[in-house]
Amino acid sequence: MTAHAATAPLQITSRRSLRRKFVDRIATGALVACLLLAVAPLALILGVVVQKGLASVTWAFLTQTSISLRDPSGGWVHGLFGSVYMLGLSSVIVLPLGIGAALYLVEFSSERLTAPIRFFTDVMTGVPSIFVGLFVYASLVGALGFGTFVGAVALAILMLPIVVRSSEEILKLVPNDLRQGAYALGSRRWQVALRVVVPAAGPGLVTGSMLAVARALGETAPLILTAFGAVELVTKIQGTPQAALTLLIFQAARSPLEAAKAKAWAGALELMVLVLLITFVARLVTARWGKAR
Numbered sequence: 542m543t544a545h546a547a548t549a550p551l552q553i554t555s556r557r558s559l560r561r562k563f564v565d566r567i568a569t570g571a572l573v574a575c576l577l578l579a580v581a582p583l584a585l586i587l588g589v590v591v592q593k594g595l596a597s598v599t600w601a602f603l604t605q606t607s608i609s610l611r612d613p614s615g616g617w618v619h620g621l622f623g624s625v626y627m628l629g630l631s632s633v634i635v636l637p638l639g640i641g642a643a644l645y646l647v648e649f650s651s652e653r654l655t656a657p658i659r660f661f662t663d664v665m666t667g668v669p670s671i672f673v674g675l676f677v678y679a680s681l682v683g684a685l686g687f688g689t690f691v692g693a694v695a696l697a698i699l700m701l702p703i704v705v706r707s708s709e710e711i712l713k714l715v716p717n718d719l720r721q722g723a724y725a726l727g728s729r730r731w732q733v734a735l736r737v738v739v740p741a742a743g744p745g746l747v748t749g750s751m752l753a754v755a756r757a758l759g760e761t762a763p764l765i766l767t768a769f770g771a772v773e774l775v776t777k778i779q780g781t782p783q784a785a786l787t788l789l790i791f792q793a794a795r796s797p798l799e800a801a802k803a804k805a806w807a808g809a810l811e812l813m814v815l816v817l818l819i820t821f822v823a824r825l826v827t828a829r830w831g832k833a834r
Contacts, residue, residue, distance in 0.1 A: 587813070588757035593808025597803040604812070608772045610793055618807055619774040621815070623689070623784040627768065628654035628758055630693035630778075632701060636750055639704030640739075646705075647712040648734045659709075669760035673698045674763030682767060692768030700753035700759060707749030708742075715741045744827040753824045755816050762785040786812045 599616070607615025677695040685691055715738050723733040737768055739746070764770075769782035770792070786808050793805035 542757055564571065570795075590806065590809050590813055591826075593803075593806040594813075596702045597807035598810060602804070602807050607804070609798050610804070612797055613800040613803070614695045617770060617784075617804065618809065618812070619784045619790050620786040621811060622759060622774055623768065623771070624812075624815070626776075627689055627696060627764075627783065627785065628754065629694045630689065631696035632754060633755055634693065634703055635697040635700045635753070639701050639753075640708050641745060642705045643708035643712055644734055644739065646709050648730065659706075662702040662705045665698075665732065666706065669762075670699055670760050671709055671762040674766035676723055677763065678766040686780050687767065687769035688777065689768065689775070689780040690779040691781040692764050692785070693782055695763035696757040696760060699763065700757050703753040703756060704750055707752060711742050711745035712738060714745065737739065746825050747827045751820055754819060758816055759768040759787060759817075761785075761791050764788055765791075786815075791823075 601614060602616035604618055605616040606619045607617065608787075637677040642658070646658060650658070656678075677691055677698070679690040681691045681694060688786050696719070719741055720733055723737045732785050764785050764787060768785055768788065770788045771782045771784040773784075775781050775783050790805050790812070793808065796802065
């Protein structure tokens with residue numbers, strides 16, 4: 542065998558290796574470019590909100606109420622309180638219900654019921670929020686009036702399909718070995734579901750619930766028809782219109798007044814910080830939960 546014949550396979554292998562490396566670099570560069578294009582709008586939004594919001598956030602804005610959008614002084618503490626109030630009520634309503642429904646789908650449901658339930662939850666995920674507001678307005682507001690409770694019901698309806706679908710997928714990730722081990726020890730079905738499956742999926746359930754909370758916190762359309770808005774801090778659960786940050790931002794953004802627009806940017810920044818704070822607390826609880834287990 543000649544030297545040329547011996548080195549030919551090595552040269553072919555070397556060319557193939559160089560081609561693979563070249564293709565790999567092109568693919569990696571394309572993926573990085575896609576990542577940057579996906580992140581760029583979020584970075585621009587955050588940058589603009591922080592830049593314009595910080596210029597308008599004051600201690601008075603965070604601690605006082607303002608009756609008129611013409612008044613540059615005062616603040617939107619009543620909107621922050623109303624948003625947190627309605628979000629808390631809706632979470633109390635929907636989180637046990639949604640996680641319980643997901644647990645039923647994964648651990649107890651038959652195929653005859655699973656398919657239609659999943660179909661309707663998927664449909665509800667894509668329903669425009671204004672339709673939910675109209676439904677709650679027609680069914681509850683006429684009898685109960687505007688207020689915190691009906692606003693929380695509208696937010697809960699929007700949160701429910703997200704909680705159900707995300708919780709279902711997370712519960713499916715729990716290894717069957719844990720279930721079989723619990724059954725082998727004589728546990729009943731409900732004991733396995735509540736004492737084994739739910740604790741094992743706890744961190745994921747918290748994360749999925751935060752997705753629903755973040756969506757509800759940014760909703761405006763259903764609150765226009767249910768909470769209606771207020772110019773003062775309202776503690777009543779029903780019978781009196783309730784304020785919300787999103788409603789105040791919507792009203793101020795439509796105004797031609799510069800003072801109102803400045804408050805809209807400040808409210809947007811406050812809302813964004815609130816979402817980040819809730820997410821951070823949830824992640825902290827999840828991390829400690831995982832370490833404890």
